[in-house]
Amino acid sequence: MSCSRRSSFEMGKRTVNTELYDLLVIGAGPSGLTAGIYGHRAGLKVLMIGGYAPGGQVTHHYNVENYPGFPGGITGAELMTRWLKQLIDEVGEMPRPSSVTSVDFSNRIKEVYVNDDVFRAKAVIVATGSKPRRLEVPGESRLEGKGVFFCATCDAPLLRTMSSRRAAVIGGGDTAFHTAMALLPHAELVTVITRGSEPRAKPALIQRLQQSQKASILVQRSVTEIIGEQGVTCLSLQNTETKNFETFGVDAVFVGVGQSPVTEFLDGKLELTASGFIITDARLNTSALGVFAAGDVRDTPLRQILTAAADGALAAQTAADYLRMLPDKPQ
Ligand SMILES: Cc1cc2nc3c(=O)[nH]c(=O)nc-3n(C[C@H](O)[C@H](O)[C@H](O)COP(=O)(O)OP(=O)(O)OC[C@H]3O[C@@H](n4cnc5c(N)ncnc54)[C@H](O)[C@@H]3O)c2cc1C
Known part of the structure:
Protein backbone atom coordinates (compact mmCIF):
# COMPACT_ATOMS: atom_id res chain seq x y z
CA MET A 1 0.00 0.00 0.00
CA PRO A 132 -21.29 39.49 -24.85
CA ARG A 133 -24.86 40.64 -24.32
CA ARG A 134 -27.45 39.06 -26.64
CA LEU A 135 -30.12 40.78 -28.76
CA GLU A 136 -32.82 38.31 -27.60
CA VAL A 137 -34.65 38.47 -30.94
CA PRO A 138 -36.12 35.58 -32.98
CA GLY A 139 -33.50 33.79 -35.09
CA GLU A 140 -30.53 34.77 -32.90
CA SER A 141 -30.16 31.43 -31.08
CA ARG A 142 -31.28 29.24 -33.99
CA LEU A 143 -28.72 30.78 -36.37
CA GLU A 144 -25.88 31.15 -33.84
CA GLY A 145 -22.70 29.85 -35.50
CA LYS A 146 -24.52 29.73 -38.88
CA GLY A 147 -24.21 33.43 -39.64
CA VAL A 148 -24.85 34.91 -36.19
CA PHE A 149 -21.62 35.54 -34.27
CA PHE A 150 -20.48 37.30 -31.09
CA CYS A 151 -16.70 37.45 -31.57
CA ALA A 152 -15.16 38.98 -34.69
CA THR A 153 -11.61 37.90 -33.84
CA CYS A 154 -12.77 34.30 -33.52
CA ASP A 155 -15.22 34.12 -36.43
CA ALA A 156 -14.49 36.88 -39.00
CA PRO A 157 -12.32 34.51 -41.13
CA LEU A 158 -15.46 32.37 -41.70
CA LEU A 159 -16.68 35.14 -44.01
CA ARG A 160 -14.03 34.06 -46.50
CA THR A 161 -15.82 30.73 -46.92
CA MET A 162 -19.07 32.47 -47.98
CA SER A 163 -19.95 33.22 -51.62
CA SER A 164 -21.34 36.62 -50.64
CA ARG A 165 -19.71 38.48 -47.74
CA ARG A 166 -21.99 41.28 -46.52
CA ALA A 167 -21.64 41.68 -42.77
CA ALA A 168 -23.79 43.67 -40.35
CA VAL A 169 -22.58 44.69 -36.90
CA ILE A 170 -25.32 45.43 -34.38
CA GLY A 171 -24.55 48.10 -31.78
CA GLY A 172 -23.31 51.66 -31.55
CA GLY A 173 -20.62 51.56 -28.86
CA ASP A 174 -16.91 50.72 -28.79
CA THR A 175 -17.61 46.98 -28.97
CA ALA A 176 -19.47 47.38 -32.28
CA PHE A 177 -16.79 49.57 -33.83
CA HIS A 178 -13.93 47.28 -32.73
CA THR A 179 -15.92 44.42 -34.25
CA ALA A 180 -16.44 46.29 -37.53
CA MET A 181 -12.71 47.09 -37.79
CA ALA A 182 -11.86 43.42 -37.31
CA LEU A 183 -14.31 42.44 -40.09
CA LEU A 184 -12.98 44.82 -42.74
CA PRO A 185 -10.19 42.55 -44.05
CA HIS A 186 -12.66 39.66 -44.52
CA ALA A 187 -15.94 41.26 -45.66
CA GLU A 188 -17.10 42.89 -48.91
CA LEU A 189 -19.31 45.33 -47.00
CA VAL A 190 -19.60 46.11 -43.29
CA THR A 191 -22.68 47.98 -42.02
CA VAL A 192 -22.90 49.09 -38.41
CA ILE A 193 -26.57 49.22 -37.38
CA THR A 194 -27.41 51.27 -34.30
CA ARG A 195 -30.64 52.27 -32.56
CA GLY A 196 -29.52 55.78 -31.65
CA SER A 197 -29.47 58.84 -33.88
CA GLU A 198 -25.66 58.61 -33.79
CA PRO A 199 -23.15 56.02 -32.55
CA ARG A 200 -21.90 56.23 -28.94
CA ALA A 201 -18.41 54.89 -29.71
CA LYS A 202 -15.26 56.96 -29.24
CA PRO A 203 -14.98 59.53 -32.07
CA ALA A 204 -11.52 58.20 -33.04
CA LEU A 205 -12.96 54.71 -33.60
CA ILE A 206 -15.86 56.05 -35.69
CA GLN A 207 -13.54 58.17 -37.82
CA ARG A 208 -11.19 55.26 -38.45
CA LEU A 209 -14.03 53.03 -39.66
CA GLN A 210 -15.44 55.76 -41.88
CA GLN A 211 -12.12 55.94 -43.71
CA SER A 212 -12.93 52.56 -45.30
CA GLN A 213 -14.92 52.49 -48.55
CA LYS A 214 -16.42 49.16 -47.44
CA ALA A 215 -17.97 50.55 -44.24
CA SER A 216 -21.23 52.37 -43.59
CA ILE A 217 -23.35 53.26 -40.56
CA LEU A 218 -27.14 52.86 -40.43
CA VAL A 219 -28.72 54.80 -37.55
CA GLN A 220 -32.14 54.67 -35.84
CA ARG A 221 -32.73 51.00 -36.68
CA SER A 222 -33.61 48.29 -34.19
CA VAL A 223 -33.22 44.60 -35.14
CA THR A 224 -36.51 42.74 -34.62
CA GLU A 225 -35.62 39.39 -36.26
CA ILE A 226 -32.70 37.57 -37.87
CA ILE A 227 -34.03 35.68 -40.88
CA GLY A 228 -32.69 32.61 -42.74
CA GLU A 229 -32.89 28.81 -42.91
CA GLN A 230 -29.40 27.26 -43.17
CA GLY A 231 -27.69 30.65 -42.84
CA VAL A 232 -28.57 34.32 -42.43
CA THR A 233 -30.20 35.98 -45.43
CA CYS A 234 -31.60 39.22 -44.01
CA LEU A 235 -32.55 41.24 -40.97
CA SER A 236 -35.92 42.67 -40.08
CA LEU A 237 -35.34 46.23 -38.89
CA GLN A 238 -37.66 48.76 -37.31
CA ASN A 239 -37.04 52.46 -37.75
CA THR A 240 -36.92 53.80 -34.18
CA GLU A 241 -38.40 57.14 -35.26
CA THR A 242 -41.05 56.30 -37.90
CA LYS A 243 -41.72 52.78 -36.44
CA ASN A 244 -41.79 51.42 -40.04
CA PHE A 245 -40.34 47.96 -40.76
CA GLU A 246 -37.87 47.10 -43.53
CA THR A 247 -35.65 44.15 -44.47
CA PHE A 248 -31.90 44.41 -44.90
CA GLY A 249 -29.95 41.74 -46.83
CA VAL A 250 -26.84 40.34 -45.10
CA ASP A 251 -24.82 37.12 -44.99
CA ALA A 252 -23.44 37.43 -41.46
CA VAL A 253 -24.42 39.30 -38.31
CA PHE A 254 -21.98 40.16 -35.56
CA VAL A 255 -23.66 41.19 -32.31
CA GLY A 256 -21.72 43.94 -30.52
CA VAL A 257 -24.20 45.39 -28.02
CA GLY A 258 -21.97 45.33 -24.97
C1 LIG B 1 -14.78 44.92 -27.91
C2 LIG B 1 -14.04 45.41 -26.69
C3 LIG B 1 -12.92 46.20 -26.85
C4 LIG B 1 -12.20 46.65 -25.74
N1 LIG B 1 -11.09 47.43 -25.94
C5 LIG B 1 -10.37 47.84 -24.88
C6 LIG B 1 -9.21 48.66 -25.08
O1 LIG B 1 -8.84 48.99 -26.21
N2 LIG B 1 -8.52 49.05 -23.97
C7 LIG B 1 -8.90 48.69 -22.70
O2 LIG B 1 -8.22 49.07 -21.75
N3 LIG B 1 -9.98 47.91 -22.49
C8 LIG B 1 -10.73 47.49 -23.54
N4 LIG B 1 -11.85 46.71 -23.32
C9 LIG B 1 -12.21 46.32 -21.92
C10 LIG B 1 -11.33 45.17 -21.40
O3 LIG B 1 -11.33 44.10 -22.31
C11 LIG B 1 -11.86 44.69 -20.05
O4 LIG B 1 -11.99 45.78 -19.18
C12 LIG B 1 -10.94 43.65 -19.41
O5 LIG B 1 -10.77 42.54 -20.26
C13 LIG B 1 -11.52 43.18 -18.07
O6 LIG B 1 -10.69 42.20 -17.54
P1 LIG B 1 -11.24 41.14 -16.48
O7 LIG B 1 -10.06 40.36 -16.03
O8 LIG B 1 -12.03 41.83 -15.45
O9 LIG B 1 -12.27 40.22 -17.27
P2 LIG B 1 -12.16 39.34 -18.60
O10 LIG B 1 -11.14 39.87 -19.51
O11 LIG B 1 -13.56 39.23 -19.08
O12 LIG B 1 -11.67 37.91 -18.09
C14 LIG B 1 -12.53 37.05 -17.38
C15 LIG B 1 -11.84 35.73 -17.10
O13 LIG B 1 -12.70 34.95 -16.27
C16 LIG B 1 -12.76 33.62 -16.77
N5 LIG B 1 -14.03 33.02 -16.34
C17 LIG B 1 -15.29 33.37 -16.68
N6 LIG B 1 -16.18 32.57 -16.06
C18 LIG B 1 -15.47 31.70 -15.31
C19 LIG B 1 -15.82 30.62 -14.44
N7 LIG B 1 -17.10 30.28 -14.21
N8 LIG B 1 -14.82 29.93 -13.84
C20 LIG B 1 -13.53 30.27 -14.04
N9 LIG B 1 -13.14 31.29 -14.84
C21 LIG B 1 -14.10 31.99 -15.47
C22 LIG B 1 -12.60 33.76 -18.28
O14 LIG B 1 -12.15 32.53 -18.84
C23 LIG B 1 -11.55 34.87 -18.33
O15 LIG B 1 -10.27 34.29 -18.19
C24 LIG B 1 -12.61 46.28 -24.42
C25 LIG B 1 -13.74 45.46 -24.25
C26 LIG B 1 -14.45 45.02 -25.38
C27 LIG B 1 -15.66 44.14 -25.19
Whole structure:
Protein backbone atom coordinates (compact mmCIF):
# COMPACT_ATOMS: atom_id res chain seq x y z
CA MET A 1 0.00 0.00 0.00
CA SER A 2 1.39 3.42 -0.95
CA CYS A 3 2.07 5.77 1.98
CA SER A 4 2.08 8.98 -0.10
CA ARG A 5 -0.38 11.66 1.05
CA ARG A 6 -3.72 11.61 -0.80
CA SER A 7 -4.43 14.74 -2.80
CA SER A 8 -8.20 14.23 -2.68
CA PHE A 9 -10.93 12.13 -1.07
CA GLU A 10 -14.46 11.17 -2.08
CA MET A 11 -17.43 12.64 -0.23
CA GLY A 12 -20.69 11.37 -1.65
CA LYS A 13 -20.63 12.28 -5.34
CA ARG A 14 -17.95 14.92 -4.74
CA THR A 15 -14.14 14.73 -4.90
CA VAL A 16 -12.64 17.04 -2.29
CA ASN A 17 -9.14 18.38 -2.96
CA THR A 18 -7.21 18.05 0.33
CA GLU A 19 -4.92 20.99 -0.49
CA LEU A 20 -5.99 24.11 1.43
CA TYR A 21 -5.02 27.27 -0.48
CA ASP A 22 -4.56 30.72 1.01
CA LEU A 23 -6.10 32.35 -2.04
CA LEU A 24 -8.21 31.01 -4.89
CA VAL A 25 -8.58 33.32 -7.90
CA ILE A 26 -11.51 32.65 -10.24
CA GLY A 27 -10.78 34.10 -13.71
CA ALA A 28 -7.68 34.59 -15.85
CA GLY A 29 -8.21 37.93 -17.57
CA PRO A 30 -6.23 41.08 -16.68
CA SER A 31 -7.76 41.27 -13.18
CA GLY A 32 -7.36 37.57 -12.31
CA LEU A 33 -3.83 37.27 -13.71
CA THR A 34 -2.70 40.37 -11.82
CA ALA A 35 -4.32 39.07 -8.62
CA GLY A 36 -2.45 35.77 -9.10
CA ILE A 37 0.91 37.50 -9.60
CA TYR A 38 0.43 39.87 -6.64
CA GLY A 39 -0.91 37.07 -4.40
CA HIS A 40 2.08 34.89 -5.22
CA ARG A 41 4.50 37.75 -4.59
CA ALA A 42 2.82 38.35 -1.21
CA GLY A 43 3.88 34.80 -0.28
CA LEU A 44 0.40 33.26 -0.53
CA LYS A 45 -0.34 29.73 -1.73
CA VAL A 46 -2.47 30.58 -4.75
CA LEU A 47 -4.73 28.45 -6.95
CA MET A 48 -6.03 29.97 -10.18
CA ILE A 49 -9.07 28.57 -11.99
CA GLY A 50 -9.30 30.49 -15.23
CA GLY A 51 -12.20 29.14 -17.30
CA TYR A 52 -11.72 28.55 -21.00
CA ALA A 53 -10.34 31.97 -21.92
CA PRO A 54 -6.80 32.42 -20.54
CA GLY A 55 -6.05 36.11 -21.04
CA GLY A 56 -9.76 37.00 -20.94
CA GLN A 57 -11.64 39.20 -23.40
CA VAL A 58 -8.54 41.15 -24.37
CA THR A 59 -7.22 38.24 -26.45
CA HIS A 60 -10.00 39.05 -28.96
CA HIS A 61 -9.27 42.78 -29.21
CA TYR A 62 -8.19 43.88 -32.65
CA ASN A 63 -5.78 46.47 -31.28
CA VAL A 64 -5.23 47.96 -27.83
CA GLU A 65 -4.10 51.55 -28.13
CA ASN A 66 -4.66 52.98 -24.67
CA TYR A 67 -2.66 50.61 -22.49
CA PRO A 68 0.36 52.61 -21.30
CA GLY A 69 3.81 51.43 -22.33
CA PHE A 70 2.91 50.44 -25.90
CA PRO A 71 3.12 53.54 -28.11
CA GLY A 72 1.41 52.71 -31.42
CA GLY A 73 -0.67 49.99 -29.73
CA ILE A 74 -0.42 46.23 -29.41
CA THR A 75 -2.79 43.43 -30.43
CA GLY A 76 -4.83 42.03 -27.55
CA ALA A 77 -3.48 38.52 -28.21
CA GLU A 78 0.15 39.70 -27.99
CA LEU A 79 -0.50 41.71 -24.82
CA MET A 80 -2.09 38.78 -23.01
CA THR A 81 0.54 36.29 -24.24
CA ARG A 82 3.11 38.49 -22.49
CA TRP A 83 0.91 38.66 -19.41
CA LEU A 84 0.53 34.86 -19.27
CA LYS A 85 4.28 34.40 -19.77
CA GLN A 86 4.92 36.67 -16.79
CA LEU A 87 2.46 34.63 -14.71
CA ILE A 88 4.21 31.36 -15.63
CA ASP A 89 7.66 32.87 -14.89
CA GLU A 90 6.37 34.13 -11.55
CA VAL A 91 3.94 31.43 -10.37
CA GLY A 92 5.24 28.43 -12.33
CA GLU A 93 1.95 27.28 -13.87
CA MET A 94 -0.96 28.29 -16.09
CA PRO A 95 -4.42 28.86 -14.54
CA ARG A 96 -6.52 25.66 -14.57
CA PRO A 97 -8.64 25.56 -17.74
CA SER A 98 -11.90 24.74 -15.94
CA SER A 99 -15.05 26.71 -15.22
CA VAL A 100 -16.28 27.20 -11.68
CA THR A 101 -19.87 25.96 -11.50
CA SER A 102 -20.86 26.96 -7.94
CA VAL A 103 -19.48 28.25 -4.64
CA ASP A 104 -20.07 28.05 -0.90
CA PHE A 105 -18.81 31.14 0.94
CA SER A 106 -20.77 30.55 4.17
CA ASN A 107 -17.81 29.28 6.26
CA ARG A 108 -14.29 30.50 7.08
CA ILE A 109 -12.94 27.94 4.58
CA LYS A 110 -14.50 28.77 1.23
CA GLU A 111 -15.47 25.99 -1.15
CA VAL A 112 -15.34 26.42 -4.91
CA TYR A 113 -16.83 23.74 -7.16
CA VAL A 114 -15.92 22.66 -10.66
CA ASN A 115 -18.82 20.26 -11.22
CA ASP A 116 -18.16 17.57 -8.54
CA ASP A 117 -14.58 18.65 -7.74
CA VAL A 118 -14.24 20.74 -4.59
CA PHE A 119 -11.39 23.24 -4.07
CA ARG A 120 -10.87 24.90 -0.67
CA ALA A 121 -9.27 28.23 0.20
CA LYS A 122 -9.17 30.76 3.03
CA ALA A 123 -9.85 33.66 0.66
CA VAL A 124 -11.33 33.96 -2.84
CA ILE A 125 -11.08 36.65 -5.52
CA VAL A 126 -13.87 36.63 -8.12
CA ALA A 127 -12.49 38.03 -11.40
CA THR A 128 -14.77 36.45 -14.00
CA GLY A 129 -15.24 39.55 -16.15
CA SER A 130 -18.07 39.87 -18.61
CA LYS A 131 -19.49 38.21 -21.73
CA PRO A 132 -21.29 39.49 -24.85
CA ARG A 133 -24.86 40.64 -24.32
CA ARG A 134 -27.45 39.06 -26.64
CA LEU A 135 -30.12 40.78 -28.76
CA GLU A 136 -32.82 38.31 -27.60
CA VAL A 137 -34.65 38.47 -30.94
CA PRO A 138 -36.12 35.58 -32.98
CA GLY A 139 -33.50 33.79 -35.09
CA GLU A 140 -30.53 34.77 -32.90
CA SER A 141 -30.16 31.43 -31.08
CA ARG A 142 -31.28 29.24 -33.99
CA LEU A 143 -28.72 30.78 -36.37
CA GLU A 144 -25.88 31.15 -33.84
CA GLY A 145 -22.70 29.85 -35.50
CA LYS A 146 -24.52 29.73 -38.88
CA GLY A 147 -24.21 33.43 -39.64
CA VAL A 148 -24.85 34.91 -36.19
CA PHE A 149 -21.62 35.54 -34.27
CA PHE A 150 -20.48 37.30 -31.09
CA CYS A 151 -16.70 37.45 -31.57
CA ALA A 152 -15.16 38.98 -34.69
CA THR A 153 -11.61 37.90 -33.84
CA CYS A 154 -12.77 34.30 -33.52
CA ASP A 155 -15.22 34.12 -36.43
CA ALA A 156 -14.49 36.88 -39.00
CA PRO A 157 -12.32 34.51 -41.13
CA LEU A 158 -15.46 32.37 -41.70
CA LEU A 159 -16.68 35.14 -44.01
CA ARG A 160 -14.03 34.06 -46.50
CA THR A 161 -15.82 30.73 -46.92
CA MET A 162 -19.07 32.47 -47.98
CA SER A 163 -19.95 33.22 -51.62
CA SER A 164 -21.34 36.62 -50.64
CA ARG A 165 -19.71 38.48 -47.74
CA ARG A 166 -21.99 41.28 -46.52
CA ALA A 167 -21.64 41.68 -42.77
CA ALA A 168 -23.79 43.67 -40.35
CA VAL A 169 -22.58 44.69 -36.90
CA ILE A 170 -25.32 45.43 -34.38
CA GLY A 171 -24.55 48.10 -31.78
CA GLY A 172 -23.31 51.66 -31.55
CA GLY A 173 -20.62 51.56 -28.86
CA ASP A 174 -16.91 50.72 -28.79
CA THR A 175 -17.61 46.98 -28.97
CA ALA A 176 -19.47 47.38 -32.28
CA PHE A 177 -16.79 49.57 -33.83
CA HIS A 178 -13.93 47.28 -32.73
CA THR A 179 -15.92 44.42 -34.25
CA ALA A 180 -16.44 46.29 -37.53
CA MET A 181 -12.71 47.09 -37.79
CA ALA A 182 -11.86 43.42 -37.31
CA LEU A 183 -14.31 42.44 -40.09
CA LEU A 184 -12.98 44.82 -42.74
CA PRO A 185 -10.19 42.55 -44.05
CA HIS A 186 -12.66 39.66 -44.52
CA ALA A 187 -15.94 41.26 -45.66
CA GLU A 188 -17.10 42.89 -48.91
CA LEU A 189 -19.31 45.33 -47.00
CA VAL A 190 -19.60 46.11 -43.29
CA THR A 191 -22.68 47.98 -42.02
CA VAL A 192 -22.90 49.09 -38.41
CA ILE A 193 -26.57 49.22 -37.38
CA THR A 194 -27.41 51.27 -34.30
CA ARG A 195 -30.64 52.27 -32.56
CA GLY A 196 -29.52 55.78 -31.65
CA SER A 197 -29.47 58.84 -33.88
CA GLU A 198 -25.66 58.61 -33.79
CA PRO A 199 -23.15 56.02 -32.55
CA ARG A 200 -21.90 56.23 -28.94
CA ALA A 201 -18.41 54.89 -29.71
CA LYS A 202 -15.26 56.96 -29.24
CA PRO A 203 -14.98 59.53 -32.07
CA ALA A 204 -11.52 58.20 -33.04
CA LEU A 205 -12.96 54.71 -33.60
CA ILE A 206 -15.86 56.05 -35.69
CA GLN A 207 -13.54 58.17 -37.82
CA ARG A 208 -11.19 55.26 -38.45
CA LEU A 209 -14.03 53.03 -39.66
CA GLN A 210 -15.44 55.76 -41.88
CA GLN A 211 -12.12 55.94 -43.71
CA SER A 212 -12.93 52.56 -45.30
CA GLN A 213 -14.92 52.49 -48.55
CA LYS A 214 -16.42 49.16 -47.44
CA ALA A 215 -17.97 50.55 -44.24
CA SER A 216 -21.23 52.37 -43.59
CA ILE A 217 -23.35 53.26 -40.56
CA LEU A 218 -27.14 52.86 -40.43
CA VAL A 219 -28.72 54.80 -37.55
CA GLN A 220 -32.14 54.67 -35.84
CA ARG A 221 -32.73 51.00 -36.68
CA SER A 222 -33.61 48.29 -34.19
CA VAL A 223 -33.22 44.60 -35.14
CA THR A 224 -36.51 42.74 -34.62
CA GLU A 225 -35.62 39.39 -36.26
CA ILE A 226 -32.70 37.57 -37.87
CA ILE A 227 -34.03 35.68 -40.88
CA GLY A 228 -32.69 32.61 -42.74
CA GLU A 229 -32.89 28.81 -42.91
CA GLN A 230 -29.40 27.26 -43.17
CA GLY A 231 -27.69 30.65 -42.84
CA VAL A 232 -28.57 34.32 -42.43
CA THR A 233 -30.20 35.98 -45.43
CA CYS A 234 -31.60 39.22 -44.01
CA LEU A 235 -32.55 41.24 -40.97
CA SER A 236 -35.92 42.67 -40.08
CA LEU A 237 -35.34 46.23 -38.89
CA GLN A 238 -37.66 48.76 -37.31
CA ASN A 239 -37.04 52.46 -37.75
CA THR A 240 -36.92 53.80 -34.18
CA GLU A 241 -38.40 57.14 -35.26
CA THR A 242 -41.05 56.30 -37.90
CA LYS A 243 -41.72 52.78 -36.44
CA ASN A 244 -41.79 51.42 -40.04
CA PHE A 245 -40.34 47.96 -40.76
CA GLU A 246 -37.87 47.10 -43.53
CA THR A 247 -35.65 44.15 -44.47
CA PHE A 248 -31.90 44.41 -44.90
CA GLY A 249 -29.95 41.74 -46.83
CA VAL A 250 -26.84 40.34 -45.10
CA ASP A 251 -24.82 37.12 -44.99
CA ALA A 252 -23.44 37.43 -41.46
CA VAL A 253 -24.42 39.30 -38.31
CA PHE A 254 -21.98 40.16 -35.56
CA VAL A 255 -23.66 41.19 -32.31
CA GLY A 256 -21.72 43.94 -30.52
CA VAL A 257 -24.20 45.39 -28.02
CA GLY A 258 -21.97 45.33 -24.97
CA GLN A 259 -21.20 43.02 -22.13
CA SER A 260 -22.93 41.56 -19.08
CA PRO A 261 -21.17 40.29 -15.92
CA VAL A 262 -20.36 36.59 -15.49
CA THR A 263 -21.96 35.85 -12.12
CA GLU A 264 -24.44 32.97 -12.70
CA PHE A 265 -22.25 30.49 -10.78
CA LEU A 266 -22.52 32.68 -7.64
CA ASP A 267 -26.23 31.82 -7.41
CA GLY A 268 -27.07 34.65 -5.00
CA LYS A 269 -24.06 34.07 -2.69
CA LEU A 270 -22.82 37.68 -3.13
CA GLU A 271 -24.71 40.96 -3.19
CA LEU A 272 -25.16 42.26 -6.76
CA THR A 273 -26.47 45.45 -8.35
CA ALA A 274 -29.76 45.35 -10.28
CA SER A 275 -27.73 44.75 -13.47
CA GLY A 276 -25.85 41.85 -11.90
CA PHE A 277 -22.45 43.41 -11.06
CA ILE A 278 -20.81 42.47 -7.73
CA ILE A 279 -21.00 45.22 -5.11
CA THR A 280 -17.66 45.96 -3.39
CA ASP A 281 -16.27 48.57 -1.03
CA ALA A 282 -13.16 50.65 -1.80
CA ARG A 283 -10.83 47.77 -0.72
CA LEU A 284 -12.81 45.36 -2.98
CA ASN A 285 -14.43 43.43 -0.11
CA THR A 286 -17.74 41.86 -1.19
CA SER A 287 -20.75 41.06 1.00
CA ALA A 288 -19.06 37.76 2.07
CA LEU A 289 -16.13 37.96 4.50
CA GLY A 290 -12.90 36.79 2.85
CA VAL A 291 -14.30 37.10 -0.68
CA PHE A 292 -13.14 39.92 -2.95
CA ALA A 293 -14.06 40.98 -6.49
CA ALA A 294 -11.92 42.57 -9.21
CA GLY A 295 -12.28 43.86 -12.77
CA ASP A 296 -15.27 44.03 -15.10
CA VAL A 297 -17.43 41.75 -12.95
CA ARG A 298 -17.74 44.34 -10.19
CA ASP A 299 -19.76 47.53 -9.96
CA THR A 300 -17.24 50.13 -11.14
CA PRO A 301 -17.41 53.33 -13.22
CA LEU A 302 -14.65 52.29 -15.67
CA ARG A 303 -14.08 48.87 -17.27
CA GLN A 304 -10.68 48.81 -18.93
CA ILE A 305 -7.56 46.64 -18.94
CA LEU A 306 -5.70 49.10 -16.73
CA THR A 307 -8.48 49.37 -14.13
CA ALA A 308 -8.98 45.57 -14.16
CA ALA A 309 -5.26 45.08 -13.48
CA ALA A 310 -5.32 47.71 -10.71
CA ASP A 311 -8.30 45.92 -9.16
CA GLY A 312 -6.44 42.59 -9.28
CA ALA A 313 -3.47 44.09 -7.43
CA LEU A 314 -5.66 45.75 -4.78
CA ALA A 315 -7.85 42.66 -4.28
CA ALA A 316 -4.74 40.48 -3.73
CA GLN A 317 -3.34 43.02 -1.26
CA THR A 318 -6.66 43.18 0.62
CA ALA A 319 -6.81 39.37 0.67
CA ALA A 320 -3.25 39.20 2.07
CA ASP A 321 -4.17 41.73 4.80
CA TYR A 322 -7.32 39.74 5.62
CA LEU A 323 -5.35 36.47 5.87
CA ARG A 324 -2.83 38.08 8.26
CA MET A 325 -5.71 38.97 10.62
CA LEU A 326 -7.14 35.42 10.71
CA PRO A 327 -6.63 33.34 13.86
CA ASP A 328 -4.48 30.24 13.16
CA LYS A 329 -7.17 27.59 13.48
CA PRO A 330 -9.98 27.62 10.92
CA GLN A 331 -13.46 27.47 12.48
C1 LIG B 1 -14.78 44.92 -27.91
C2 LIG B 1 -14.04 45.41 -26.69
C3 LIG B 1 -12.92 46.20 -26.85
C4 LIG B 1 -12.20 46.65 -25.74
N1 LIG B 1 -11.09 47.43 -25.94
C5 LIG B 1 -10.37 47.84 -24.88
C6 LIG B 1 -9.21 48.66 -25.08
O1 LIG B 1 -8.84 48.99 -26.21
N2 LIG B 1 -8.52 49.05 -23.97
C7 LIG B 1 -8.90 48.69 -22.70
O2 LIG B 1 -8.22 49.07 -21.75
N3 LIG B 1 -9.98 47.91 -22.49
C8 LIG B 1 -10.73 47.49 -23.54
N4 LIG B 1 -11.85 46.71 -23.32
C9 LIG B 1 -12.21 46.32 -21.92
C10 LIG B 1 -11.33 45.17 -21.40
O3 LIG B 1 -11.33 44.10 -22.31
C11 LIG B 1 -11.86 44.69 -20.05
O4 LIG B 1 -11.99 45.78 -19.18
C12 LIG B 1 -10.94 43.65 -19.41
O5 LIG B 1 -10.77 42.54 -20.26
C13 LIG B 1 -11.52 43.18 -18.07
O6 LIG B 1 -10.69 42.20 -17.54
P1 LIG B 1 -11.24 41.14 -16.48
O7 LIG B 1 -10.06 40.36 -16.03
O8 LIG B 1 -12.03 41.83 -15.45
O9 LIG B 1 -12.27 40.22 -17.27
P2 LIG B 1 -12.16 39.34 -18.60
O10 LIG B 1 -11.14 39.87 -19.51
O11 LIG B 1 -13.56 39.23 -19.08
O12 LIG B 1 -11.67 37.91 -18.09
C14 LIG B 1 -12.53 37.05 -17.38
C15 LIG B 1 -11.84 35.73 -17.10
O13 LIG B 1 -12.70 34.95 -16.27
C16 LIG B 1 -12.76 33.62 -16.77
N5 LIG B 1 -14.03 33.02 -16.34
C17 LIG B 1 -15.29 33.37 -16.68
N6 LIG B 1 -16.18 32.57 -16.06
C18 LIG B 1 -15.47 31.70 -15.31
C19 LIG B 1 -15.82 30.62 -14.44
N7 LIG B 1 -17.10 30.28 -14.21
N8 LIG B 1 -14.82 29.93 -13.84
C20 LIG B 1 -13.53 30.27 -14.04
N9 LIG B 1 -13.14 31.29 -14.84
C21 LIG B 1 -14.10 31.99 -15.47
C22 LIG B 1 -12.60 33.76 -18.28
O14 LIG B 1 -12.15 32.53 -18.84
C23 LIG B 1 -11.55 34.87 -18.33
O15 LIG B 1 -10.27 34.29 -18.19
C24 LIG B 1 -12.61 46.28 -24.42
C25 LIG B 1 -13.74 45.46 -24.25
C26 LIG B 1 -14.45 45.02 -25.38
C27 LIG B 1 -15.66 44.14 -25.19
